[in-house]
Amino acid sequence: MSYKNYLPKFHRETLVSDLSAGLTLAFVSIPISMAYALLAGVDPIYGIYTAMLTVIIGSLAASSSLMIVTISDEVALVVASSVGALGGDVTQGLVTLTLLVGLLQFATGQLKMGSLVRFISAEVMSGFIAAVGLSLVISQLAKFTGYKSTVILPYISDSIIQGIDIITHPSLWDLPTFLVGLVTIVVLILFKWSRLKRYGNLLAMVIISAMVALLGLTTVKLTGSIAPISGGLPKPVLPNPMLIPDLILPALAILILTSIQTVGVGSAYPNPDGKRTNRSKNFSAQGLANIGGSIFTALPAGGSFTRTGVNIESGGKTRWSGVFSGIFVIVIFLLIPQMFEKVPMSGLAAILIALGSTIIINEWSNIVLAWKSSNIYRYAMLLTFVVGVGFSIEYAVFAGAILSLLIYAFTTHKDIMLEELVLLDDGRYQERSLPDEFPTNKCTVIEVKGLDYFAVAYLLEEQMPSIENTTCAVIILNLHDRKYLGTNVVVWMNEFARKLHESGNLLMLAEVEDSIKKQLERTGVLEEIGSKNVFMASSIVNDSIREAALSANKWIKANKIQ
Structure with a gap:
C-alpha cells in the first residue's frame, strides 16, 4: 500500500x-x-x-x-x-x-x-x-494579582490555601498587574458579545500587550521574563x-x-x-x-x-x-x-480565570x-x-x-430481582413475587433480572426460595437475551442443580443461547443439569419456556408423590 x-x-x-x-x-x-x-x-x-x-x-x-x-x-x-x-x-x-x-x-x-x-x-x-473550573481560577490568582503567597498546610492543596490568602490580602497585590488582568477580562467580555468573539483571546492579548508597553508598566511581568523566546524549532x-x-x-x-x-x-x-x-x-x-x-x-x-x-x-x-x-x-x-x-502574564492568567x-x-x-x-x-x-x-x-x-x-455496582445490585413467571389463559406470562418456599409437585418459572452483575451469584442464593421441604418440583430459569454467564453464576448453577437433584427436584434452563450452552458444556455444568433439560432460544419469544414447562409437567406427573 x-x-x-x-x-x-x-x-x-x-x-x-x-x-x-x-x-x-x-x-x-x-x-x-x-x-x-x-x-x-x-x-x-x-x-x-x-x-x-x-x-x-x-x-x-x-x-x-x-x-x-x-x-x-x-x-x-x-x-x-x-x-x-x-x-x-x-x-x-x-x-x-x-x-x-x-x-x-x-x-x-x-x-x-x-x-x-x-x-x-x-x-x-x-x-x-x-473542580477543574474552580482550580483553574484559584491557581491563577497569584499571576493575576502579582502577589505570590507562601502559606502551606499539610495534606491540603497549596493552591487553595494560597488562593484564600491572596483573596484576603488585597493590600499586598501589585496594582498595575491586577489592573492589566482586570482590563483583559473586560475586553474578553466585550468581544464575547461582538462579531469578533472567535478572535477575542488573540485581540485581548494584542490590546493589553500594547497597553503595558505604552504605559511603561515595569512591575507587570511578561512571558519573556520566564525565558527568552528564540526563533527556530525546538531541539x-x-x-x-x-x-x-x-x-x-x-x-x-x-x-x-x-x-x-x-x-x-x-x-x-x-x-x-x-x-x-x-x-x-x-x-x-x-x-x-x-x-x-x-x-x-x-x-x-x-x-x-x-x-x-x-x-x-x-x-x-x-x-x-x-x-x-x-x-x-x-x-x-x-x-x-x-x-x-x-504578553503580560496577568493577561494570560485572566484568560484562564475567564475560562x-x-x-x-x-x-x-x-x-x-x-x-x-x-x-x-x-x-x-x-x-x-x-x-x-x-x-x-x-x-x-x-x-x-x-x-x-x-x-455501577451498587445500582446494579439494586436492579437484581427474581420474579415468578405465571402462564395466563391467553398465553401471556405474568410476573409475580416468588414464594418463600418452592411448592411441591409444581413447575416454577423464574425470571432473573440483572444477571450481568458479577456478584449476582450471592444474591441469587439469598433471594431464591427454600427447597428444604420441597420435593418433585421443577425450577425453570429463564436466560432470555443472555450471551454469557459469569464464572460465579456458573458455579452457583452447578451447585443449585446438584442440591435440587439430591432433594428429588429438577433444574431446567430455558431461552438458552448457543454461547451459554457451550459455556456450560465446557465447564461440566451441562452434565449436572442434563442436556435434555436445556431448551434453546428461538426467534419466537418465550417459546422455549412453554416447551420447558410441558417437559417439566411430564416429569412431575411421572415422579409425583401422592
Whole structure:
C-alpha cells in the first residue's frame, strides 16, 4: 500500500475554507496554548510547541475529522502537580510524561478499549468538571494579582490555601498587574458579545500587550521574563526512563482525562460526511500525536472541546483545517518569535480565570440536576469536587473512576430481582413475587433480572426460595437475551442443580443461547443439569419456556408423590 493511501483526500472546493479556519485557529491557539503551559508550571513556549506537530498528527490520524488534539486545562493541572514535583530538569520530565501518555493512549486504541469510558458516571464528571473550573481560577490568582503567597498546610492543596490568602490580602497585590488582568477580562467580555468573539483571546492579548508597553508598566511581568523566546524549532530532548515510576500515575490520570475528552468531542462534533466516529481510532490518534509531539517538547494532549469548536465555527470543512493550523503556528513562530515575549502574564492568567468561570457556568445545570437526583449521586459528585479542589485534579480522576465503579455496582445490585413467571389463559406470562418456599409437585418459572452483575451469584442464593421441604418440583430459569454467564453464576448453577437433584427436584434452563450452552458444556455444568433439560432460544419469544414447562409437567406427573 502506498503512503498516499494513509493521507486524507484533498478537495479543492474546501481549500479556502480550511485555510481560513486553520489561520484563525492558529492565532486563537497561540495565546491559549501559552496560558495552558503557564498553568502547567512550565515555560509558555512549550504550549506553542504543542500547537504544532501534535495538532498536525492528530488531525491526520483521528477518526473525528474536525477534532483538534492539543493541550487542555485539565491536563495542564495534572502536569503542574507532577512534572514540577520531580525537581531537576523539568523539560526532560515533560518529554518523558508526554511520550508515556502517548504510548498508553496508542495501546488503549489498539486494544479497542474505547468503550470503557462510558463507565464514568455523569454525576462524577460534573463534580470533576466543577473542580477543574474552580482550580483553574484559584491557581491563577497569584499571576493575576502579582502577589505570590507562601502559606502551606499539610495534606491540603497549596493552591487553595494560597488562593484564600491572596483573596484576603488585597493590600499586598501589585496594582498595575491586577489592573492589566482586570482590563483583559473586560475586553474578553466585550468581544464575547461582538462579531469578533472567535478572535477575542488573540485581540485581548494584542490590546493589553500594547497597553503595558505604552504605559511603561515595569512591575507587570511578561512571558519573556520566564525565558527568552528564540526563533527556530525546538531541539529534541531524550526522555529519561528513570522518571517513569514517578510519572506513571500522572500518565494514567491524563489517559483517563483525554479519553473522556475525546469521546465527548467525537459525540459533540460528528463528522460532516456522516461517517461514524471510531473511538478506539481516536485514542490511537491521540497517542501518535503525543509520541510525535514529545519530539517537539510538547505538553500531553487530547481532544479539545474549545479548539474543535473554534475550528468548526471558523469554517473548517475537513481534517486539513487542523493540519493547516499546525503549519501556520510553525510559520508564525519562525518569522516573528519575539512577539510572544511581550504578553503580560496577568493577561494570560485572566484568560484562564475567564475560562474556569465559563466551565463552571456551563456545567451548572448538570450540577443542579445531579444534586437533585439522589443521595448517592449527590455525594459522589461532591466527593469528586472536594478531592479535586482540596487535594489535586490527579487524585480526583482516580477518585471519580473508583466512585463510578462503586455506583455501577451498587445500582446494579439494586436492579437484581427474581420474579415468578405465571402462564395466563391467553398465553401471556405474568410476573409475580416468588414464594418463600418452592411448592411441591409444581413447575416454577423464574425470571432473573440483572444477571450481568458479577456478584449476582450471592444474591441469587439469598433471594431464591427454600427447597428444604420441597420435593418433585421443577425450577425453570429463564436466560432470555443472555450471551454469557459469569464464572460465579456458573458455579452457583452447578451447585443449585446438584442440591435440587439430591432433594428429588429438577433444574431446567430455558431461552438458552448457543454461547451459554457451550459455556456450560465446557465447564461440566451441562452434565449436572442434563442436556435434555436445556431448551434453546428461538426467534419466537418465550417459546422455549412453554416447551420447558410441558417437559417439566411430564416429569412431575411421572415422579409425583401422592
